[in-house]
Amino acid sequence: MSGKKQYHVDMSEWFRTRVAAPLARWAIDDSVMEEVRRRAMEGAQDSLGEMRERQERVEQVVGGFSTQTRLLEQETNRRLREHGEELTRRMLSADRELRRELSGRLAERERALRAEIAAERGERHKIEGRLDDLEGGRRTAAQAAAATLAEAGALRDLIAATYPHERYEPGRLTALAQRFATVERNLAQGTPEAALGLAQTVYHELSDLRVTLELRHREWTGARSDAAQELDTVRAMIERDMDVSVAGMEGAEQGVRFDLGHWSMGELEQLRAEVAAAYDRVRDEARPLGVEELREIVESTAPRYRERWSEIAERAERRLLASQIRVNLADFVVTRLDQFAGFLLLEDETGYAGQDQREAFYAKLRHPGGDEIVIEVVTAESDDSQNTLRVISYDEESGSLDQRLARSREITAHLRANGVHVSDPETEPGAPDPVLREMRMLREPAGKERASRAGTFQDEAGR
Numbered sequence: 447m448s449g450k451k452q453y454h455v456d457m458s459e460w461f462r463t464r465v466a467a468p469l470a471r472w473a474i475d476d477s478v479m480e481e482v483r484r485r486a487m488e489g490a491q492d493s494l495g496e497m498r499e500r501q502e503r504v505e506q507v508v509g510g511f512s513t514q515t516r517l518l519e520q521e522t523n524r525r526l527r528e529h530g531e532e533l534t535r536r537m538l539s540a541d542r543e544l545r546r547e548l549s550g551r552l553a554e555r556e557r558a559l560r561a562e563i564a565a566e567r568g569e570r571h572k573i574e575g576r577l578d579d580l581e582g583g584r585r586t587a588a589q590a591a592a593a594t595l596a597e598a599g600a601l602r603d604l605i606a607a608t609y610p611h612e613r614y615e616p617g618r619l620t621a622l623a624q625r626f627a628t629v630e631r632n633l634a635q636g637t638p639e640a641a642l643g644l645a646q647t648v649y650h651e652l653s654d655l656r657v658t659l660e661l662r663h664r665e666w667t668g669a670r671s672d673a674a675q676e677l678d679t680v681r682a683m684i685e686r687d688m689d690v691s692v693a694g695m696e697g698a699e700q701g702v703r704f705d706l707g708h709w710s711m712g713e714l715e716q717l718r719a720e721v722a723a724a725y726d727r728v729r730d731e732a733r734p735l736g737v738e739e740l741r742e743i744v745e746s747t748a749p750r751y752r753e754r755w756s757e758i759a760e761r762a763e764r765r766l767l768a769s770q771i772r773v774n775l776a777d778f779v780v781t782r783l784d785q786f787a788g789f790l791l792l793e794d795e796t797g798y799a800g801q802d803q804r805e806a807f808y809a810k811l812r813h814p815g816g817d818e819i820v821i822e823v824v825t826a827e828s829d830d831s832q833n834t835l836r837v838i839s840y841d842e843e844s845g846s847l848d849q850r851l852a853r854s855r856e857i858t859a860h861l862r863a864n865g866v867h868v869s870d871p872e873t874e875p876g877a878p879d880p881v882l883r884e885m886r887m888l889r890e891p892a893g894k895e896r897a898s899r900a901g902t903f904q905d906e907a908g909r
Contacts, residue, residue: 482682486675490537493667497530500608500660507604511597519653525559526660533664537671552668556661563657588638594645595629601652602626609659613734614666622652669740670728676748677725683755684718709762709804717758721751765804768825772807775835775866776821780809782860787853789813799887810885817841820882838878 508519611619632641707714783789789811799805809821818840
């Protein structure tokens with residue numbers, strides 16, 4: 447005959463009163479954010495340095511243009527520099543909300559800049575028309591067309607060498623180059639008036655294209671900077687060390703260095719790989735993401751990663767606490783069995799399965815008369831507030847049903863007296879497993895039986 451008892455326990459109150467309160471939260475501290483800001487500023491400085499180099503190159507090219515054209519382009523460059531200063535402030539800001547605010551200002555400045563440049567272009571067209579009327583003559587027109595064509599050619603070469611024009615305005619530079627060839631044919635065929643008008647149009651369109659490309663590239667640069675910084679914040683969260691204070695059953699607190707990767711059971715490593723892949727995509731200039739894709743990372747992808755990290759950290763935290771609970775529960779039972787029935791703990795046959803603190807905890811006791819008891823404590827993976835405690839008796843001669851029932855009641859009363867909410871024991875059929883008595887699980891790799899028992903608190907009295 448064998449009598450087995452099973453009963454349920456709710457550990458949520460135990461969590462609140464004994465363990466949960468003193469835990470460190472998963473806040474991003476100043477040292478972590480400082481490292482994120484440092485890396486963000488390094489990346490921003492590189493991008494802003496490239497922007498300044500483009501500005502200098504443009505100024506060198508337009509410095510050789512005719513007076514009116516040079517003044518026009520210099521005024522355009524002045525406005526672009528002001529726009530660049532606003533972009534600099536945005537990219538060097540570490541505050542997410544401030545960057546959002548500065549992005550709005552930047553968009554307003556860009557709209558104003560385009561309107562101002564368009565007005566300048568209109569005035570230039572009027573001046574060029576009056577000059578044609580005043581100067582007249584085929585020779586003058588031919589000279590003006592050749593000069594304008596040379597400036598347009600310099601601008602075309604500048605755009606081709608400096609900007610990723612096919613990314614932002616695919617085919618447009620090629621189309622303007624074809625019209626450029628038409629101007630050359632008009633000059634060669636002796637129609638300088640037609641060549642001059644078309645040369646001026648081609649130049650202005652090239653100048654507009656240069657401004658458009660500059661602004662589009664700045665927009666992309668800012669979006670990439672934001673996306674990289676958001677992902678880098680998540681990377682810093684993943685890589686940081688964790689400190690947790692765990693309170694024992696008697697209320698004493700103990701500082702623990704928390705290896706989040708270990709206790710996350712592979713979840714953190716998976717998240718790390720996903721974030722690293724997303725970061726590499728953001729930084730990949732050979733196959734750059736579009737502005738909308740970068741904004742999606744800022745607004746949706748990175749926040750989801752942060753939320754997942756918090757969930758992983760919380761689950762890992764609960765696994766750590768559950769590991770402590772398993773030891774504490776086993777210690778309760780060991781203490782009571784020693785006091786109540788004279789069973790002694792066999793320390794060499796006590797520990798976690800596979801020596802892994804994430805696994806079930808086992809303790810073996812022996813009575814001077816030869817009887818043995820194995821204590822097994824497993825935390826339910828589906829609910830960290832539920833535990834399974836099995837007290838498995840291997841009675842040689844002295845065991846009786848009455849003794850086992852008395853033992854179960856004594857353990858139950860002891861647990862309740864110490865704040866563990868436990869139900870009355872229930873009968874569980876079957877004989878105790880003789881293999882369990884050998885305690886091989888302490889020496890073999892853990893994990894094979896992790897999910898086999900979960901969700902109840904049991905006392906099993908064996909034969």
